[in-house]
Amino acid sequence: MTDAVAEPISLTRFLIEEKRAGRINPDLRLLVEVVARACKRISVAVGKGALGGVLGDAGTGNVQGEAQKKLDVIANDVLLEANAWGGHLAACASEEMDHCQPIPDAYPRGNYLLLFDPLDGSSNIDVNVGVGTIFSVLRCPEGVATVADADFLQPGTSQVAAGYCIYGPSTMLVLTIGHGTHAFTLDREQGSFVLTQKDMRVPEETKEFAINMSNQRHWEAPMQDYVRDLLAGREGPRGKDFNMRWIASMVADVHRILTRGGIFIYPWDRKDPTKAGKLRLMYEANPMSMLIEQAGGAATDGRGRILEIAPAQLHQRVPVFLGSKAEVAVATACHREHD
Ligand code: AHM
Numbered sequence: 424m425t426d427a428v429a430e431p432i433s434l435t436r437f438l439i440e441e442k443r444a445g446r447i448n449p450d451l452r453l454l455v456e457v458v459a460r461a462c463k464r465i466s467v468a469v470g471k472g473a474l475g476g477v478l479g480d481a482g483t484g485n486v487q488g489e490a491q492k493k494l495d496v497i498a499n500d501v502l503l504e505a506n507a508w509g510g511h512l513a514a515c516a517s518e519e520m521d522h523c524q525p526i527p528d529a530y531p532r533g534n535y536l537l538l539f540d541p542l543d544g545s546s547n548i549d550v551n552v553g554v555g556t557i558f559s560v561l562r563c564p565e566g567v568a569t570v571a572d573a574d575f576l577q578p579g580t581s582q583v584a585a586g587y588c589i590y591g592p593s594t595m596l597v598l599t600i601g602h603g604t605h606a607f608t609l610d611r612e613q614g615s616f617v618l619t620q621k622d623m624r625v626p627e628e629t630k631e632f633a634i635n636m637s638n639q640r641h642w643e644a645p646m647q648d649y650v651r652d653l654l655a656g657r658e659g660p661r662g663k664d665f666n667m668r669w670i671a672s673m674v675a676d677v678h679r680i681l682t683r684g685g686i687f688i689y690p691w692d693r694k695d696p697t698k699a700g701k702l703r704l705m706y707e708a709n710p711m712s713m714l715i716e717q718a719g720g721a722a723t724d725g726r727g728r729i730l731e732i733a734p735a736q737l738h739q740r741v742p743v744f745l746g747s748k749a750e751v752a753v754a755t756a757c758h759r760e761h762d
């Protein structure tokens with residue numbers, strides 16, 4: 424008898440099997456499928472590039488005062504529209520919207536809250552470098568009549584699912600429902616996501632770091648010390664040479680770290696008197712931290728675990744240190760020693 428060729432496992436089949444195993448309920452399963460479908464549409468728009476007339480600025484700004492790209496707005500609309508009518512959601516919140524948006528009255532209301540950064544790394548769109556969609560799913564608190572921003576203010580440990588879709592040379596969906604982190608590659612001919620990496624594992628040790636070095640002069644003392652030691656290489660206290668990569672798309676940098684290890688850092692710097700950092704807790708830091716932890720890595724804000732931060736605002740920012748567990752521990756210890 425010859426070995427049977429392993430049958431490809433589609434996202435749909437994966438989710439049905441997770442349901443049979445009691446790890447996901449029908450509404451959450453539908454939610455993940457709907458988000459995946461929306462990501463396929465975004466992937467098509469991103470892939471058309473200049474041919475689709477979708478490049479360039481939208482001429483508008485988001486709540487944080489950042490200029491929006493046309494594709495930021497398109498991706499946001501695709502996710503809102505796809506998730507409006509399925510009956511699985513109570514409300515959506517997005518990096519690109521001032522406040523959360525409850526599900527329209529015309530449709531049944533579900534029990535979940537969906538948060539997303541519709542197109543992360545969008546400054547890279549016009550130069551044809553990888554971008555992505557990041558999402559996080561929370562439960563809607565019980566007894567809420569009209570969903571408000573405050574209902575989203577739950578720590579990352581309350582997430583029931585998180586993921587991203589990266590629009591790179593291939594389109595990939597990376598997902599966790601709290602039982603490991605799994606990667607699916609979009610088969611463009613079939614139009615379906617196919618499981619290509621089950622139980623991704625971030626190597627515990629690394630020799631690679633990702634940071635925007637142009638901000639070095641603005642960092643606080645522990646960051647200066649930590650990176651000085653990395654740059655000193657094998658002659659320095661770390662005793663090994665480190666390589667650096669910075670794509671300036673968090674999805675792409677995190678995808679590399681999930682694939683081959685590394686540490687990603689977006690620290691607080693002195694340009695920001697609130698000491699908050701650049702990245703958003705609810706749309707970027709929390710979902711990425713859940714994915715990384717589920718793959719055996721670690722994520723802190725330089726002092727404590729990101730997933731345990733009690734959010735005070737929907738658009739709150741936070742310093743981010745995530746990736747290979749041992750390296751995140753070194754960077755975090757360096758900060759704690761200075762406090
Ligand atoms: P965005 O959500 O507006 O695209 O901003 C977030 C992005 C991250 O993807 C990336 O890690 C970071 O900003 C890059 O920042 P910088 O331009 O300072 O290198």
Ligand code: MG
Pocket residue numbers: 518540542543544707
């Ligand atoms: Mg972003």
